[in-house]
Amino acid sequence: MSGAPQRAIVTGSSRLRFAPHVKFRHDETRGRWVVLAPERLLLPDEQAVEILKLIDGASSVDAVIDDLTRRFEAPREIIAADVIGMLQDLADKGVLAS
């Protein structure tokens, strides 16, 4: 790595993980999943939770989309657009890293 930091662009071949010091966990009090991050707290909806559960630092975004397409019986291109849009937004917020 050299030079100025650059924005990470999420594509099908990206392999994403939670950024250091970001925690994705189930909160017993609220009975829902939460993302704890520096000065940020996200309460993802059910669809986002299903995506985030597949973020493991090893799987490609394409593999995540394939998995969701099998389970949710929706057209792959629709799922792909949703997934990449959401992951790009979370990468831009510093919640996810590649």
Added chain:
Amino acid sequence: MSGDIAPPLALLAELTHRCPLRCPYCSNPLELERASAELDQATWQRVLSEAAALGTLQVHFSGGEPLVRRDLAALVRHAGAVGLYSNLITSGVLLDRARLAELVEAGLEHVQLSFQDSDAVSADRIAGLAEAHVKKLAAAALVREAGLPLTVNAVMHRQNLERLPEMIELALKLGAGRLEVAHVQYYGWALANRRALLPTEAQLERATSVVAEARVRLKGILTIDYVVPDYYARRPKACMGGWGRQFLNVSPAGKVLPCHAAESLPGFEFPSVHAASLTEIWYRSEAFNRFRGTAWMPEPCHSCERREIDWGGCRCQAFALTGDAARTDPACALAPDRALLDRLREADAAAPAGDFIYRQIGAAPAPAGRYFLAHSP
């Protein structure tokens, strides 16, 4: 959970009011607590356990300067043990390598470091402390070396707003992931110093366009948080996300407050951690329920379509400017008292800045009453 009241998201733990800096816009109350009044370590640990049991997810260790507490690492460790995500809000001037290593080992997740300016001479003058800026630069480098995420909190006002582009560059150079462009808001010490701090409209417009440009250029590299100061806003900010909705604040002496400035409000009995549990206080205390939800709201708030967005704005500002904490925040363009805020803004922005009244324990300036308008509650 209890009825419609959701548990708080975060605890602001104001460990102390002691601080080596003397910033004239400090968000602490004018009447500062002395060291002898502070909760001890065991009591803070109980408070952290109670916060976690109540459903709180994050704790912000703040002050004053939290690093003056020698037990800070023990408190961070306890927060982690009970499941709270811990954030340190610091001036950085007391942070050294050994102290940071102790905090990292204890499980600290994030540091928010305040900067008074990008220019060292001006920064040290505003902080009221020689060498403060150079110590902050060193602290930021230590935080990044330790692998912790860093937020730069840039407190902006009339006397430094011209250097906002340099502040953004400074945050980038320090490796911050987030920059809070924090326009001073006018309560407490900042209210007493409003004339010295309030920016002009031209300054503010330029700053807003600088932020808009930087957000596009730095997308995915540096997140920039920006809120227009109330005196130039058309709608009030949802102070604390609404009274008793997301945050609870514990003062150095153990008062439990819906916001850090709430002790400025008269006619309240704010509960103490010595007298009740945080769960009892959050759900059942009169203080937390008084301005919760929308039932308490006067018009034009009560029938406003934004009532559950703005939550009526800020109670402390309503009190500071009108003498009545239950009135509509004058920051709203629809508020009956908006003309007062406009008059104050125009008068202060046109006047020479004058000298700062520096923050000091035991030296509170005149009470907020001097800012009241003719309206009497």
